[in-house]
Amino acid sequence: MVMLTVADIMTCPVMQLHEGNTLHDAHYITRHRGIRHLPVVNQETQQIIGVVTQKSLIAKVMSLMVLYGSDVLEQHEKQTNIMEVAVCDFDTIKADETIQDVAPFFLRNKHGCLPVVDDNNHVIGIVTSTDFVNLSMMLIDKLDRLQG
Numbered sequence: 434m435v436m437l438t439v440a441d442i443m444t445c446p447v448m449q450l451h452e453g454n455t456l457h458d459a460h461y462i463t464r465h466r467g468i469r470h471l472p473v474v475n476q477e478t479q480q481i482i483g484v485v486t487q488k489s490l491i492a493k494v495m496s497l498m499v500l501y502g503s504d505v506l507e508q509h510e511k512q513t514n515i516m517e518v519a520v521c522d523f524d525t526i527k528a529d530e531t532i533q534d535v536a537p538f539f540l541r542n543k544h545g546c547l548p549v550v551d552d553n554n555h556v557i558g559i560v561t562s563t564d565f566v567n568l569s570m571m572l573i574d575k576l577d578r579l580q581g
Contacts, residue, residue: 438532442532444559445557447548449471451474470545471484484548485519545561546559
């Protein structure tokens with residue numbers, strides 16, 4: 434039996450923000466790069482301190498639009514520190530954990546992503562629900578070829 438690990442499906446390198454970035458920076462990256470999850474790292478230690486999720490980003494943008502209107506949204510995004518948006522209560526995983534151990538965690542907690550960290554809490558990758566869908570598609574394709 435083949436035991437796949439997080440390292441086999443994780444995305445790396447990972448686009449990251451640091452605590453000095455703004456909501457505008459995150460919004461720009463998500464729009465132009467198609468990225469839905471951004472780890473936030475401490476600029477000095479490079480250790481993960483938060484995660485900007487698509488849900489947290491959209492909630493903050495919508496809140497600013499309601500409060501100030503769309504005409505000045507960009508101005509307020511540039512004034513909003515990313516730590517006002519980042520989720521600071523988050524889980525991480527290690528690259529050597531098995532997919533069999535991680536998949537149930539995704540389902541139970543309804544997480545869209547899990548940052549992959551090394552022993553020093555530095556981000557080395559990220560696993561998203563999309564990575565699991567891609568794995569499923571690869572396995573389905575492999576089964577089709579075996580049966581075909």
